[in-house]
Amino acid sequence: MRPILMKGHERPLTFLKYNRDGDLLFSCAKDHNPTVWFADNGERLGTYRGHNGAVWCCDVSKDSMRLITGSADQTAKLWNVQTGQQLFSFNFDSPARAVDLAVGDKLVVITTDPFMELPSAIHVKRIARDPEDQTGESVLVLKGPQGRINRAVWGPLNKTIISAGEDAVIRIWDSETGKLLKESGEDVGHKKTITSLTKSADGSHFLTGSLDKSAKLWDIRTLTLIKTYVTERPVNAVAMSPLLDHVVLGGGQDASSVTTTDHRAGKFEAKFFDKILQEEIGGVKGHFGPINALAFNPDGKSFSSGGEDGYVRLHHFDPDYFNIKI
């Protein structure tokens, strides 16, 4: 395959997200402008200008009309996808990191980093149907985890919130009461910072990637460990194919040590694993730095990766990919 290279960001990529139809790709980077691209040919549709810091995460509503972004400028912003107009800004006292819209797009979970003696927190906010009525009030604030919370997503039926972060523990919270329901055990859980978390297409299980050089597949209700995928490098990003039983892990060595080694030694590949057999299927090379973000097109026929090198690489699979046997 010949990937499409998109050089819209001047700083490392942080997050990639497809909309539900799979025709738009949203990219967040440490430069201040989240960008939207056409997912088929990689053409840039627009940028969302207004943030004043690195943008860590984004989510798009099911109807592809609203975009929410979390940024290090201590805000999470709501955007009109079509025009790039800022609709609302949720202000926090510390950098916002993960954002995730609930099913129905009426609620959003936003995590904030520990900052100036403030502990990290998970905020649940209501999204008004009309942006005029939007308020910044939190429905719920969860505190407790140590360190950054790198990802927080909604569980089945919006009843739970799943969070993971620097303390390497996956937690399931009750989204109504804020009670901590489950924690990943020390024996099965990750050993180091969890960098990424992604739900399966049907929402029945999720995959976490960690700096302990592994990725783990969990049941979303019971938090039982299903599978473990082991690589040679810290995992920065994970993705799951909605079409085949494949998982993709992206990573590479620390950005600080990249210049000291040959790029071939850096393992800046997106590694494909068989989801069930936990065996490596193959690797897709190309980035000149660690992969920070991965996303699968909802049709499963293409995926994109964002790297520390500032490039988004959009890969449309060759037909033989779909017949791979291991």
Add this chain to the structure above:
Amino acid sequence: MAKPGSEPTTGQPQKIRWGELEEDDGEDLDFLLPPKQVIGPDENGIKKVIEYRFNEDGNKIKITTTTRTRKLANARLSKRAVERRSWPKFGDAVHEDVGARLTMVSTEEIVLERPRAPGSKQEEPKAAGDANPFGKGGAVLMVCRTCGKKGDHWTSRCPYKDLAPQTEGFVDKPAIAEGTGAATGTGKSTYVPPSQRAGASGSERSGTDMRRRNDENSVRVTNLSEDTREPDLLELFRPFGAVSRVYVAVDQKTGISRGFGFVNFVNREDAQRAINKLNGYGYDNLILRVEWATPRTN
């Protein structure tokens, strides 16, 4: 100033002074050129763009660019997605100049690199399952052909290389030189006539079997000096028992010994004793190597 003249190349109606033409760098001359033409894209996605411009010598040149637009994804788009295709650009994308080339198709063909060739799967876990410290998943299957050790070293690096019997092609050559059917027992790579293959029916083989019995007592002597001739070899081996044949390979062109030969004993035991005694024996400043001519199975 130069006189106004007619304009042969452009045929434009307005009067243009030659002097003026030469002074500006041709940048303002674009209006003299025929307009850009775009043909296609046709059903094969082939698009032709015909442009005209001046090169540095001031000559008008026609540039035809033919491009094929490949359909990258033939995904079925929803109505909303089709609508979104025509959304106007916003943010920084509005002022995007054509030369920015933010989106490029990789010039490099990227393949999904398999950790091992498809189909080699059966072998791989076996190698990894061995008591092999290097046998991580995807490790190469490293088997030494000399000593049979797995995952330790390649054949060429084998520490036991000198100890192991040499079975490579070297054996075959004298066998052919002798004109016998000895090739049966040697290396797998050589061609073996069907009649001499292991599975061939035994009826017509009695003759060759006779020969083979002789061959079985054949001893190969290597590292002979060039001066060694057959009588010398006979003298050397006769003390061990009755010798039926002595042969020294001689280069047909130069007439010089090729440094190896064969001795056939009548009795197998004699041959074995000769091997035991003479292998490593210093003969004419060289250390002899004496071994069975055909690699033995037992």
